[in-house]
Amino acid sequence: MTEPSRKATKKTAAAKHRWHLAQSDFGVEITDLEYAVMRLDQSFERWQSECMAAVTGIAMSGQENALVHVIHMHEQPKTIRDLLQLTNRQDVANMQYELRKLIKAGLIDKSGSARTGVYYATTTEGARVCEQYALLREAVLLKMAEATAGIKVAAARATACLEQLERVYETSTREVATFHRQR
Secondary structure (H helix, E strand, O other): OOHHHHHHHHHHHHHHOOEOOEOOHHHHHHHHHHHHHHHHHHHHHHHHHHHHHHHHOOOOOHHHHHHHHHHHHHHOOEOHHHHHHHHOOOOHHHHHHHHHHHHHOOOEEEEEEOOOEEEEEEOHHHHHHHHHHHHHHHHHHHHHHHOOOOHHHHHHHHHHHHHHHHHHHHHHHHHHHHHHOOO
């Protein structure tokens, strides 16, 4: 296929994708990406939940699963502020609820006080679960992904692109919150 015919095919495809969030070719590209990210997020959260359930028998949300792994990361205790920053979250109340669930499940523990600072760390059981999860992830997900042609390069490019887009969304969020919110 020649370059002009590729562009024509792409424009035709873009025209079919137009809707209220995608009125231009660039809008279609970004909206298609957003839609793919939404679907990926749901698939990723289901994967996390199923993998954790396979290891523990406990039904957990993807966010709870991510939280226990972030707490275990580098085997260093973390404050709730650390956890909010590392996960790019702002929902303190939800995170506090998730932390209580993880404590009740025996996967993490907290130490310190409000005055000295509260730290969360994985328990011995939590560390074991994280290691078992990592082994299952390696055996299933990474093995399957590695067998997919071109995935290593595509993953590196996607990571760079998503990090750039994260900055764009954060800046856009501040813009909207500052200048465009209806009061």
